[in-house]
Amino acid sequence: MSILSVSYKDLLEEGLRYIEKLNVKYGDLRYQEYEYETIYVEDGGLREYSKIVRRGIGVRIFNNGSWGFSSTNILDINMLQKAIDKAYSMTKTFRGSKDISERKTVREKIESLYKKDPFEISPEEKIKIATEANKSSMISGIRSVVTRLGLQKDKRIILTLDGADIEIKTTFVGLSHLSVAYENGKIERVFDQKSKVAGWEFIEKEDWNSFTKDLSELAVKAVRAPMPKAGRFKVVADPDLIGLILHEAFGHASEGDLVSSGTSILKNKIGEKVASEFVTIIDEGVVEGGYFVPYDDEGNKKKRTVVVEKGVLKDYLTHLTSAKELGIEISGNGRAQDFENPPIVRQTNFYMLPGDQSFEELIEDIDEGYYLLGRGAGGGQVDTGAGTFTFAVGPSYRIEKGEIKELVRSTVVSGFILDTLKEVDGVGKDLKIETSVFGGCGKDGQMVRVGHGGPHVRIRNILVGGELK
Amino acid sequence: MIDVMEIVRKLERKGASEAEVVMWRNRRFRVSFSEEISDIIDLELISVSLRVAVNKKIAVIGVEDISSENIERKIEEIIRIARASSEDPYWGGLNTVFGKTVVEEIYNKELDEVSYDDVRDIIRTMVDNVHDVHPKVSVSRGSFNILRTEYNYANSYSNEILKRSENSFGGYIWVRADVDNIGTFSDFFIGRSIKKDFDPVYFSRKVAERSLEFSRARKTTTGKYKIIFENSVAGSILTSVFSPAVSAETIFRKRSPLIDKIGTQIFDDKISIVDDGTIGRYIGAREFDDEGHPTQRTILVEKGILKTYLYDSYYAKLLNTRSTGNAWRGLASSPRPSHNVLIFEPGDLEINDLIKEVGRGIYVVRVIGEWLSNPVSGYVQATITHAYEIENGEIREPLKGGTLTMNLYENLKRSFIGASKETRATPARIVAPSIAVDNVSIS
Numbered sequence: 001m002s003i004l005s006v007s008y009k010d011l012l013e014e015g016l017r018y019i020e021k022l023n024v025k026y027g028d029l030r031y032q033e034y035e036y037e038t039i040y041v042e043d044g045g046l047r048e049y050s051k052i053v054r055r056g057i058g059v060r061i062f063n064n065g066s067w068g069f070s071s072t073n074i075l076d077i078n079m080l081q082k083a084i085d086k087a088y089s090m091t092k093t094f095r096g097s098k099d100i101s102e103r104k105t106v107r108e109k110i111e112s113l114y115k116k117d118p119f120e121i122s123p124e125e126k127i128k129i130a131t132e133a134n135k136s137s138m139i140s141g142i143r144s145v146v147t148r149l150g151l152q153k154d155k156r157i158i159l160t161l162d163g164a165d166i167e168i169k170t171t172f173v174g175l176s177h178l179s180v181a182y183e184n185g186k187i188e189r190v191f192d193q194k195s196k197v198a199g200w201e202f203i204e205k206e207d208w209n210s211f212t213k214d215l216s217e218l219a220v221k222a223v224r225a226p227m228p229k230a231g232r233f234k235v236v237a238d239p240d241l242i243g244l245i246l247h248e249a250f251g252h253a254s255e256g257d258l259v260s261s262g263t264s265i266l267k268n269k270i271g272e273k274v275a276s277e278f279v280t281i282i283d284e285g286v287v288e289g290g291y292f293v294p295y296d297d298e299g300n301k302k303k304r305t306v307v308v309e310k311g312v313l314k315d316y317l318t319h320l321t322s323a324k325e326l327g328i329e330i331s332g333n334g335r336a337q338d339f340e341n342p343p344i345v346r347q348t349n350f351y352m353l354p355g356d357q358s359f360e361e362l363i364e365d366i367d368e369g370y371y372l373l374g375r376g377a378g379g380g381q382v383d384t385g386a387g388t389f390t391f392a393v394g395p396s397y398r399i400e401k402g403e404i405k406e407l408v409r410s411t412v413v414s415g416f417i418l419d420t421l422k423e424v425d426g427v428g429k430d431l432k433i434e435t436s437v438f439g440g441c442g443k444d445g446q447m448v449r450v451g452h453g454g455p456h457v458r459i460r461n462i463l464v465g466g467e468l469k
Numbered sequence: 470m471i472d473v474m475e476i477v478r479k480l481e482r483k484g485a486s487e488a489e490v491v492m493w494r495n496r497r498f499r500v501s502f503s504e505e506i507s508d509i510i511d512l513e514l515i516s517v518s519l520r521v522a523v524n525k526k527i528a529v530i531g532v533e534d535i536s537s538e539n540i541e542r543k544i545e546e547i548i549r550i551a552r553a554s555s556e557d558p559y560w561g562g563l564n565t566v567f568g569k570t571v572v573e574e575i576y577n578k579e580l581d582e583v584s585y586d587d588v589r590d591i592i593r594t595m596v597d598n599v600h601d602v603h604p605k606v607s608v609s610r611g612s613f614n615i616l617r618t619e620y621n622y623a624n625s626y627s628n629e630i631l632k633r634s635e636n637s638f639g640g641y642i643w644v645r646a647d648v649d650n651i652g653t654f655s656d657f658f659i660g661r662s663i664k665k666d667f668d669p670v671y672f673s674r675k676v677a678e679r680s681l682e683f684s685r686a687r688k689t690t691t692g693k694y695k696i697i698f699e700n701s702v703a704g705s706i707l708t709s710v711f712s713p714a715v716s717a718e719t720i721f722r723k724r725s726p727l728i729d730k731i732g733t734q735i736f737d738d739k740i741s742i743v744d745d746g747t748i749g750r751y752i753g754a755r756e757f758d759d760e761g762h763p764t765q766r767t768i769l770v771e772k773g774i775l776k777t778y779l780y781d782s783y784y785a786k787l788l789n790t791r792s793t794g795n796a797w798r799g800l801a802s803s804p805r806p807s808h809n810v811l812i813f814e815p816g817d818l819e820i821n822d823l824i825k826e827v828g829r830g831i832y833v834v835r836v837i838g839e840w841l842s843n844p845v846s847g848y849v850q851a852t853i854t855h856a857y858e859i860e861n862g863e864i865r866e867p868l869k870g871g872t873l874t875m876n877l878y879e880n881l882k883r884s885f886i887g888a889s890k891e892t893r894a895t896p897a898r899i900v901a902p903s904i905a906v907d908n909v910s911i912s
Contacts, residue, residue, distance in 0.1 A: 038802075042722065045555070045557065045558060045559075046554055046556075046557065047527075047557065047803075048528075048557075048803055049528045049529070049553075049554045050528070050801040050803075051530045051547075051550070051801055052530075052531040052533075052800055053530065053532050053533065053539070053543065054532075054534060055533065055534035056514070056533060066505075066506055066507060066509065067508045067509065068511075069508060069509065069510045069512075070510070070511055071512045071514070073533050073534065073535060074515075074535065075536070086511055086512075087511075089585075090509040090511060090585065091509075093585035093589060094500065094509050094585065094589055095506075096505045096506050096507060098505075122553065123549070123550050123553035123554065124553050127554060131555070143723040144722045144724050180723070180845060182723070186846070187724075187845045188846070189843065230872070230910060230912035231912055258610075261503040262607065262645045262647075263609040263645070265651075321507070340512065340514060341510070342508060342510060379841065380838065380841070381840075381852075383653070383835075383837050383854045385609065385643065385645060386653050386683075386854045386869060388837060388852055388854045388869065388870055389837075389852070390837055390838035390841070390851070390852035390872070391838070391841070392838075392841040410843070411850070412838060412841055412850045412872055413872075414838070414870070414872045416870065444501070463871075463872055463912060465872035465874050
């Protein structure tokens with residue numbers, strides 16, 4: 001059920017006419033309605049049913065070579081004009097020498113597919129699903145379990161001075177679970193989630209009780225498992241993990257604002273070999289399993305960006321300002337967390353294209369190494385300038401003489417951006433992309449939903465944290 | 470202006486057995502820059518959080534659509550949701566202890582009077598001084614922020630609206646030296662008074678000098694080392710691993726390694742840690758917590774012995790004790806206990822003496838991924854981005870890379886060497902000295 005009334009579109013248009021009179025180089029207005037519900041169940045009982053409702057308008061003015069941004073959640077023309085005046089006054093004091101790219105703009109309304117509106121489902125039904133899933137995971141050896149059901153609706157309207165008029169509605173649902181196992185003074189926690197840009201039908205069709213029970217069983221096994229041996233190893237990373245590696249190790253460094261400011265190790269490397277010939281990396285706004293970004297928050301169509309092709313750096317991710325600075329086409333990656341923040345360059349769905357090897361072929365010539373899994377991993381971080389990245393790995397398996405051996409506990413993996421992808425020497429023929437309604441990627445204090453993934457990938461040499469033996 | 474007490478009464482009339490309403494009015498001013506200013510954000514937003522109990526059934530709604538019609542709709546909706554919910558068997562009622570602790574310097578009018586021109590000049594000073602250190606050193610990214618929060622609170626038992634206000638400034642610069650090799654370094658600043666707490670010349674020159682040093686960093690080598698964690702790194706590790714472990718929530722939910730450890734030696738006897746929400750100059754200090762309970766100084770670890778945990782009213786009632794005034798809340802979540810300002814008490818050595826004491830080891834000044842550490846087990850893992858070799862009690866060559874692992878409780882109990890006299894406050898509400906520890910693995 002839409003809660004946007006015609007009057008808010010009128011308000012935006014009135015605001016745009018007000019900006020026109022300021023005689024500035026560029027301006028845009030971004031309206032957002034956002035609803036997010038969480039059903040939080042802990043150790044068999046409902047802990048909290050919570051909901052966020054946001055509505056407001058972000059105002060951006062570009063003039064005198066710099067951006068001014070303000071926003072308001074009091075939706076009348078007086079407050080909107082005040083926000084516009086404030087953004088305009090910033091550009092008068094903080095003059096710069098930046099510029100923005102020219103572009104063709106379009107008008108479009110687009111909505112992600114769903115069958116059942118999750119906000120039309122009764123609270124009782126939502127509580128029942130989350131509670132049953134939580135109780136299913138309370139098995140022997142488990143000390144604590146937390147299940148969250150997450151439901152999101154996000155509607156954005158972007159009106160720009162150069163003619164863009166975009167409306168995007170996204171419906172997004174998922175369930176997350178944490179199991180904490182305890183044995184003989186050792187504690188291990190395993191977290192996982194499944195989300196989809198879809199409606200309640202996705203929640204109905206999944207077997208959440210098995211999902212949470214499997215996680216508990218994994219936690220119980222992991223608490224008894226040894227730590228991996230620290231050092232450099234040949235590894236096979238599963239699609240969950242390769243998505244994280246790409247996102248942290250490469251995705252951030254390809255963000256055009258970081259490139260143009262000199263904060264990325266990929267600066268001036270277009271056309272250079274940055275990965276092995278097995279590696280082709282794509283950033284794409286609408287893809288099965290990923291988040292839904294058909295247009296960015298500047299009203300640019302999100303194009304399918306080939307960032308790396310057969311190991312060669314081809315393109316950066318850009319928005320209006322960074323595209324101009326780098327002298328390249330706008331890729332449609334100007335994204336904002338919400339109406340309270342301006343767009344900055346962000347990834348959308350960042351993934352590696354599959355190759356032609358089976359899983360057995362990938363592990364058959366590994367004498368000593370690890371099969372690293374993303375399930376249970378907790379994210380990662382990169383220093384794009386120093387070129388260092390790190391990310392967590394969930395409970396994984398040791399590989400010996402081409403065979404999968406025992407489970408090892410969660411750890412971290414780290415490396416240098418320009419080294420790691422050059423070490424890829426095998427790419428599986430599978431492909432999995434995933435996203436999350438429970439989190440996203442953080443940058444400059446803003447969190448946006450992203451997707452990532454790829455096939456199974458073999459890396460000849462990566463640093464695995466663990467015990468020194 | 471929204472009257473939070475009036476909304477409490479409306480919720481009660483609609484059927485809430487208990488109700489709680491919070492209103493935030495926040496100003497967020499941020500200027501982003503590199504070599505020149507690029508983006509400016511200046512906005513003021515009002516947010517409202519409603520929480521009700523219908524008997525023991527709890528619901529929370531956070532609202533940033535603050536039109537009176539929407540607030541009325543959400544009052545109806547939250548009661549419906551609460552009625553549909555199942556009971557929280559542990560619910561002991563909302564907070565009933567109210568009051569304000571005297572906290573000085575928490576609001577500085579100076580920050581309200583800072584003009585756009587003033588901020589532009591501060592940024593220009595930083596950028597110019599970075600260049601002045603070396604012509605090939607430049608500012609890649611930076612920001613300057615001023616935050617102001619007004620917080621109004623009322624619940625069914627408070628009889629009146631409790632109000633508090635805080636403001637602060639802060640930011641960072643990220644600098645790149647493009648000499649023979651690329652070197653980078655970044656640092657943050659934070660405080661209540663720009664005049665008293667911040668010297669943009671000294672700060673920016675120091676960052677620039679370090680970026681030059683790290684242009685010649687070499688990789689770390691695998692081994693077990695004596696490590697000095699520079700104060701901000703030490704603070705960051707404690708925030709990720711120790712702070713969650715002393716929350717009464719993780720204790721009750723059995724997700725802490727400190728369960729049943731009150732009165733036992735968890736760290737070396739030279740270590741004491743307090744939580745103190747009453748020292749206004751530190752970010753995180755406040756007159757009352759997010760459910761109206763006065764803040765206080767709480768000794769967590771005294772000479773290595775664990776003394777208590779941190780409580781909000783929910784877990785205090787559940788565990789039959791008193792709240793320590795540590796409730797923190799988000800827009801749409803119930804309060805949970807967390808540290809106000811975690812203070813690792815300083816040691817008695819100057820940093821150079823601590824380096825001498827270590828003799829041979831690694832001085833870690835920046836890491837990433839420390840937040841991936843496991844507070845449930847105490848297992849610390851982080852990736853080093855910037856460090857120095859310590860040889861013969863002196864700082865030597867700059868280092869980069871390597872994964873660092875240790876167990877916080879093992880290493881701070883059996884392998885603690887010492888802490889420096891000087892401490893540093895971080896935006897994560899922690900004040901820490903530099904800490905020296907033995908037997909840390911680097912791979």
